[in-house]
Amino acid sequence: MTRVWTPAALAALTVDRGFRLRGGELTRLESLTDGAFALALTFLVIASNEVPNSFDALLAAFKQVPAFAASFGILLLFWVPHVRWSRRYGMDDGPAIALTALTIFVVLVFVFPLKVVLSAFLSQISSGALPSLARLQSMDQLSAIFIAYGCGFTSLSFSLFGLYRLALRRADALGLNALERFDTQADAGSHFISVLIGLFATGIAVVLPPQLSPLAGYSYFAIAIERPLYWRRMRRRRAALVESLETAAS
Numbered sequence: 001m002t003r004v005w006t007p008a009a010l011a012a013l014t015v016d017r018g019f020r021l022r023g024g025e026l027t028r029l030e031s032l033t034d035g036a037f038a039l040a041l042t043f044l045v046i047a048s049n050e051v052p053n054s055f056d057a058l059l060a061a062f063k064q065v066p067a068f069a070a071s072f073g074i075l076l077l078f079w080v081p082h083v084r085w086s087r088r089y090g091m092d093d094g095p096a097i098a099l100t101a102l103t104i105f106v107v108l109v110f111v112f113p114l115k116v117v118l119s120a121f122l123s124q125i126s127s128g129a130l131p132s133l134a135r136l137q138s139m140d141q142l143s144a145i146f147i148a149y150g151c152g153f154t155s156l157s158f159s160l161f162g163l164y165r166l167a168l169r170r171a172d173a174l175g176l177n178a179l180e181r182f183d184t185q186a187d188a189g190s191h192f193i194s195v196l197i198g199l200f201a202t203g204i205a206v207v208l209p210p211q212l213s214p215l216a217g218y219s220y221f222a223i224a225i226e227r228p229l230y231w232r233r234m235r236r237r238r239a240a241l242v243e244s245l246e247t248a249a250s
Helices: 008-009 028-048 055-062 065-089 094-125 138-168 176-207 215-221 223-250
Strands: none
Touching: 028 065, 028 094, 065 094, 065 138, 065 176, 094 138, 138 176, 138 215, 176 215, 176 223
């Protein structure tokens, strides 16, 4: 069951950027999630080659660093929001555990198509200077990799969307004030847009001919456009909300 927060308990909480942090000590659920992401990063490393034993092998290993860095950055896009959710709401009821379990399961599977897709992309834009992790034999195989990647990306985005929507549904029990409700809704909205982008990209890989499957990969660049625009709009709305709350309180 979600803990029901009293005004006195809420008043004693640490505040970070206007949000009262209900998640105190590190829970076993958070530890398991952190461990899963750490294991996924380990998979990224061992999916490369063995320990270099010559200069050429060392140079080849360094050429895989960009793919590792890009994969690391993508994983952070999912890990950081989950950490923020854990700290802000401190929820450990059944639905929260189920959605977190989905996150853990998917991230451990998602890591494999993740590095394949990113290494293939970096190899393409570098004209082969950077190696591709997998040697794909046909466009059908590339299309299948994009489908696997899309399913993982969409599932992770959906699990985060579900966690923030769950917090919003538990707003009264959590004692969320107007500003905290707005921040929760804004985070949920951002992850929902990522779900839509993932579904769109996966749909391209499924529906279009394999020769057009690279379009699925390029579809994810919409996130680089969506995120800044979305959060700029949310910051303006948040500032207006803060101003109205301060006016009402004066």
